[in-house]
Amino acid sequence: MSQEPVLRVEGITRLFSTGAGIHDITFTATSRGVTSIIGPNGAGKTVLFTVLAGLTPSDSGNIKTAPGARVAYCPDVPQFEPWLTALEVVETSCAISGIRGRIPAKEALELCGLGKVANRRVAVFSRGMLQRLGIAAALVLNPDILILDEPNSALDPIGRADIRRLIAEQKHERCILLSSHMLSEVEQLADEIVVLDEGRVVTAGSMTDLLTSGMEPIWDIRLSDPSPVDFESLRKAQPGILIEAISGTHYTATYPSFEVAAQELTRTIELLRAPLIEVVPHDRDLDAVFARLIQKEAAS
Amino acid sequence: MQSAMTSVRVEMRRVLRSGLLLGMFAAFAFFGLSGPVLALYMPEILGVAAGTDQLNIQATEATPIDGVALFNQSAMQLGLILAVALAITSLTWDTRAGTSIFYRTRVQGLGAVTIPRLSVDWGIGILSYTLGLVLALGLTTWAIGEVPVRFAVVLWASSVVYLVMAMSLGFLIMTLLRRTATAIALTTVLVLVLPVLSQFEALSSWVPTNLLVPGEELSSITVPGLAAVIVMIVCTGVALLIAGKQTLKRES
Numbered sequence: 021m022s023q024e025p026v027l028r029v030e031g032i033t034r035l036f037s038t039g040a041g042i043h044d045i046t047f048t049a050t051s052r053g054v055t056s057i058i059g060p061n062g063a064g065k066t067v068l069f070t071v072l073a074g075l076t077p078s079d080s081g082n083i084k085t086a087p088g089a090r091v092a093y094c095p096d097v098p099q100f101e102p103w104l105t106a107l108e109v110v111e112t113s114c115a116i117s118g119i120r121g122r123i124p125a126k127e128a129l130e131l132c133g134l135g136k137v138a139n140r141r142v143a144v145f146s147r148g149m150l151q152r153l154g155i156a157a158a159l160v161l162n163p164d165i166l167i168l169d170e171p172n173s174a175l176d177p178i179g180r181a182d183i184r185r186l187i188a189e190q191k192h193e194r195c196i197l198l199s200s201h202m203l204s205e206v207e208q209l210a211d212e213i214v215v216l217d218e219g220r221v222v223t224a225g226s227m228t229d230l231l232t233s234g235m236e237p238i239w240d241i242r243l244s245d246p247s248p249v250d251f252e253s254l255r256k257a258q259p260g261i262l263i264e265a266i267s268g269t270h271y272t273a274t275y276p277s278f279e280v281a282a283q284e285l286t287r288t289i290e291l292l293r294a295p296l297i298e299v300v301p302h303d304r305d306l307d308a309v310f311a312r313l314i315q316k317e318a319a320s
Numbered sequence: 321m322q323s324a325m326t327s328v329r330v331e332m333r334r335v336l337r338s339g340l341l342l343g344m345f346a347a348f349a350f351f352g353l354s355g356p357v358l359a360l361y362m363p364e365i366l367g368v369a370a371g372t373d374q375l376n377i378q379a380t381e382a383t384p385i386d387g388v389a390l391f392n393q394s395a396m397q398l399g400l401i402l403a404v405a406l407a408i409t410s411l412t413w414d415t416r417a418g419t420s421i422f423y424r425t426r427v428q429g430l431g432a433v434t435i436p437r438l439s440v441d442w443g444i445g446i447l448s449y450t451l452g453l454v455l456a457l458g459l460t461t462w463a464i465g466e467v468p469v470r471f472a473v474v475l476w477a478s479s480v481v482y483l484v485m486a487m488s489l490g491f492l493i494m495t496l497l498r499r500t501a502t503a504i505a506l507t508t509v510l511v512l513v514l515p516v517l518s519q520f521e522a523l524s525s526w527v528p529t530n531l532l533v534p535g536e537e538l539s540s541i542t543v544p545g546l547a548a549v550i551v552m553i554v555c556t557g558v559a560l561l562i563a564g565k566q567t568l569k570r571e572s
Contacts, residue, residue, distance in 0.1 A: 099418020103337035
């Protein structure tokens with residue numbers, strides 16, 4: 021993925037009279053790839069996006085984009101004038117921006133799974149269809165920076181898979197800023213993560229760095245059948261390594277260090293003597309990392 | 321230019337598909353047909369309404385001017401409110417976050433969205449009034465008598481200028497409030513109360529409400545007409561300035 025920055029956000033603050041808002045947000049997004057903004061409800065994700073989209077001025081800070089970079093914003097609840105058809109919405113999106121898009125309107129609708137309803141009026145669209153239409157209307161502008169606020173929140177599993185596939189394709193063409201509560205999806209798509217809590221950046225970095233930060237050398241081992249080996253024998257075979265049963269077929273193995281784990285993990289699996297389903301680092305999913313970060317932030 | 325033409329197309333689709341265009345034409349056509357009929361049968365109607373020995377109401381035989389005047393009365397009250405509502409609802413997109421985001425993130429200046437749409441509505445207002453007036457003139461000429469051409473021309477000119485001014489006023493109020501029902505209510509009260517200004521001697525010669533009761537010559541409407549055009553330009557310009565400075569409306 022291109023490392024060239026297309027967006028630099030420096031010290032952006034925007035506060036409302038209620039006290040809500042964002043404080044001193046700083047991060048960089050590259051010209052190709054997905055930067056995901058995650059945080060609990062009310063963390064300031066949408067406020068940040070409206071500032072980046074130019075809809076709300078910031079109180080302080082700078083936003084620098086690459087020269088001539090075009091920004092398109094798809095909100096979490098896209099709305100359109102109900103008497104327009106889906107095709108007219110996308111055509112209007114392009115025409116009113118005064119640009120000649122690279123993707124024809126019909127193709128943008130096909131990409132978002134709305135090809136068959138192109139001539140249907142928006143008034144009868146479900147929320148999921150409106151979300152897809154919002155993405156199509158943004159894509160047709162061929163933006164350099166595409167901001168998607170909760171693009172999957174109203175979609176069924178098939179719809180979510182479609183949009184995930186679309187984002188995975190599009191991230192090779194442009195910078196995508198994405199917010200989502202579905203951290204499993206973010207984990208699949210994001211290259212960089214910015215974690216917000218109470219309007220401030222808690223941490224930012226690559227997905228790999230985030231997933232491995234604070235990790236301990238503990239592995240979850242799932243077997244298809246319970247292991248026939250008793251724990252006493254396992255302890256004798258691998259002293260210094262703690263193996264615990266979470267359930268009949270789910271075990272955790274705790275090693276003194278990652279280096280020891282690199283040498284001994286394979287042997288642990290052999291010693292358990294049952295067909296292996298999966299072995300993954302313990303709590304390595306984004307949900308667990310996120311919870312850990314937010315709790316740590318709350319405690320500090 | 322492309323943005324402006326796109327806005328025109330969107331507004332045309334709105335008024336066509338929502339039934340607003342048909343509603344405007346139907347309303348003004350109704351006024352145009354009912355005005356002369358009302359004038360023609362006014363003596364009978366009032367006679368039935370009076371109905372007691374104590375009360376005796378008489379109306380003179382209708383003249384051609386009466387036929388058209390009754391049309392204009394309805395057109396410049398009920399019809400005016402409809403036309404103002406048409407202009408106000410052209411800004412409904414800015415009352416909802418989603419549609420507001422759609423347009424505000426795609427244009428450099430909101431004038432490319434708002435002014436073309438208002439222009440379409442002005443055109444529809446003028447066409448609707450003209451349709452009603454033509455029907456009123458036709459029916460009056462057939463049923464009562466010929467209407468002086470000069471009178472008809474002066475009436476048309478004064479009424480359409482006033483109509484466009486009132487629509488611009490509603491447009492400004494809607495831009496400020498971004499609440500459709502409140503804007504319609506407020507503008508309705510305003511346009512119904514404004515004619516009172518003609519009663520003040522200091523204002524009587526130039527205030528635009530004089531357009532509601534024009535004289536027989538075009539010269540009688542020159543000064544108030546100019547004042548109405550200025551009001552229209554100021555309302556539209558101020559609305560544009562305000563819209564540009566507004567941020568996204570946070571829905572309550």
